[in-house]
Structure formats: C-alpha cells, structure tokens
Amino acid sequence: MSGAEHRGAPDPLEAPAEDPSAPASGMGRVLGSSEFSASAAVGGPRGVIESALPTLLFVVLFVITRDLTVAAVAAVAAVLVALLVRLVQRQSPSSVLGGLLGVGIGALWALRSGEGTDFYVPGLITNAVAAAILLLSIAVRRPLVGMMISVLDPRVADWQRDPAARRAYTRATWLFAGLYALKLAVQLPLYLTGAVAALGVAKLVMGLPLFLLVAWIVWLLHRTVIARRESEADRP
Template sequence: MATNMDKDDAGTPAAAGGFAGLAQEMAAKSALVRKDNGHIDLLAAAGGVRGIAESVLPGLVFLVIFTVSRNLNWSLLASVAVALVFLVMRLVQRTPLTQALAGIAGVALSAVLAMTTGKAENYYLVGFLTNAGYIAAMVVSIAVRWPVLGLLFGYARNEGVRWRAKPERLRAYRVATWIIVAVMAARLAVQLPLYFTNNVDALGAMRLIMGVPLYALGLWVAWLLSRPVATEG
C-alpha cells in the first residue's frame, strides 16, 4: 500500500524516485564536505581556493581596469583573458573542467553583452538573470516539498532523502533553502538599483562583496539551522 510520502504533492511514486535520483546526482557533483567536528567545510563548498579565484578574479580585474582607465574594451579583454588562463591551467593539469568552462562561458557572454551595447553595467546582466533563475528553482523546490538544501545537505549528513518522511526535518530544510533564497534576493535588491543608475563602480564592488563571502555565510547559517537534534540519533 502506498503511503502519503509515496504519493504526496510532489507527484507519483515514479516522480518521487526521479527526485531521489536527482538528489543523488546533485550530491555526487556537490562540493559539500562535512568536517570531523560536524560542520560544513565552507572553503570546499565554495570550490576551494581555485574555485573562489575562478569566480572572483575575472570580475575583479574588470572592475579595477575599468575604474582606472574607463576603457570598456580593455576591461572586457582582460577579464576574458583571466578566465582563459584558468581554463588552460585546468587543461594542463588535467583537472575537472566544469567550473572553468562555466566560468569562461559566463565571462564571455557578459563581455559580449557589454561590448555590443557599449554599456559597462551590462557586464553584470548575466549574473542577474542567473541569480533570478536560481531563486525561481529554489522556490519551486520548496513548493513541491523537495527543497534544494535538503537534497544537498541530506546526503552530506548521510540522511539521503529519508528526511522527507519526518515533518520536522522537511521543515528545517525548507527554512534552510529560504535562507539561500534570501541571500540571492538581497543581491538583486542591492545591485539592481545600481545597475539601473549606471553606477558601475559601486555595482562591481557589491558583486564582489555579496558574492562568495555572503553565499558562504548563508550556507553556514542554513547548515546550522537545519542540523538534526540530538534525539534523532
């Protein structure tokens, strides 16, 4: 006989199995690592030192050169060049290319948008769209009772997707996912007004400040608030 959890608002048993398979795939690709003290390894979650550099340096180089020279073309070329250097380094060292390829694709698309429009602020447009997409996906995951943070944290904690059968654990992971949604919404709330007022210097600075550091803080808070209580074993 099917239980309520077998057939809940996420759909049929087959659909639930599909979500579980997706969760396993996400966990396998995730950089989430739990340290010996039970806390999440934030450095690993952010992609390690190299991953942080790949995320931050292209934007930092663009901002510094544009602020100093006000030359859009030089700034864009330097940003793309930095992303290419990281890609070449991974090719030479034969390390996974996924993050570097995603980085060069994002930087290249951002550069094309800025160059074709002649507006430096459009260098950040792709980031806004990506951020909005993540927000939408996470809100949907909460609505269908498969919160993204549950899928990631559950496997890091060896819970798998068993947490879905426990209302208190499901609620905790929904709250955790809302925290990351809030982080991403805060980015848009602060940065979009700067984009629409063409304040490129402040926008670039906010992108750096509200990038990896704010994400890591949100992830840490979400981890702490969603941890199982001692009575759950």
C-alpha cells in the same frame, strides 16, 4: 551553498579520512565534516581566485582605463587561464566552465551595447532565476536545498519522510532564496543607474562573503538533523 565547531569525540558528520570517494572540497565535503570549513566550501584559495578575479579585473581596469574592451577581454582571459590550468593539471574544469559562460556572455553583451553595466547582466539573470526556482520548490513542498543535500549526503536520503528534517531544509532553501533576492534587490538599481564600479563592488562583496554566511547556517541546520538522528538511533 563556504565558523568552526569544537573538536571532540568522533562525530556522525565526520567524513572517514580513508574514504577515497569523499570530495576534497565543495559543499559535499562541508556537509560530511564535524567542522565547517570555509576553504572547502569555496574550493580553497583557487576557488576564491577563480570566482572573484574576473569581476575584480573588469572593475579595476574599467575604472582606470575607461576602456570597455580592455576590461572585458581581461576578465575573459582570466577565466580562460584558470580553465587552461585545470586542464593541464588534469583537474575537473566544471567549476570554471560556468564562470566562463557567464563572463563570456557578459563581455559580449557589454561590448555589443557599449555599456559597462551589461557585463553583469548574466549574474542578474542568474540571481532572478535561482530565487524563483528556490521559491517555487518551497511552494510545491520540494525544497531544493533538501533535495541537493540528500544527493551530497545519502544519510538524509529519506529526509522528506522526516518532518523535522523537512522543516530544516525548507529553512535552508529560504535562506538561499533570500540570498539571491537580496543580491537582485541591491544590484538591479545599480545596473539601472549605470553605476559600473559600484555594481562590481556589490557583486564582489555580496558574492563569497554572503555565500559563506548562508552556507555556514545551512551546515548548522544539517548538523542538527544528523545529530538528532544519531541521538534517536542510540536510544534503547
């Protein structure tokens, strides 16, 4: 939902360094900062590894060995190791649990059917459901991205009563809906044609890179809303 702007005087989007409640990473941290941090948006290097490694292992091992069991087990093992490391370090496992569920279901699905492309079915379903929910939220005039941002940044808790903010967060919701729809449009044909390796590559390329692009644009929209509000508040 992970370009940097110029440095200068204290900015209204800058999260206070002394605030112990400020998130160390994730979009909550990004939205509260005067600069866009790709690292923070994806959870740092660990977030990148946890996100990409299972799919990368599955694709590489399947192409090399043509053994679906080896590839699926390796992908699940990568997520389990990531989960174990977080538990040992007493860190929140929430970011890994979702991945474990998706990878685990995908692995079981693929092993049961004998088709490598079935490993990606949970991701395809997630893309379709996410796009549908985002579009529905726009249709009922409750753009989901705006609702999520208002939770992450209480400064815009009243965004629904601000026409300019509503427009900004509606555009942001369209962006994420478009992202999920684009993933589905590219990956579904690859799934239907049984292109296991190509589907894995598409999933990786359209994963973090495209997410970061959309997250950056959403950050710009949010920053514009905050800057306008601060400017209006400073007027006599």
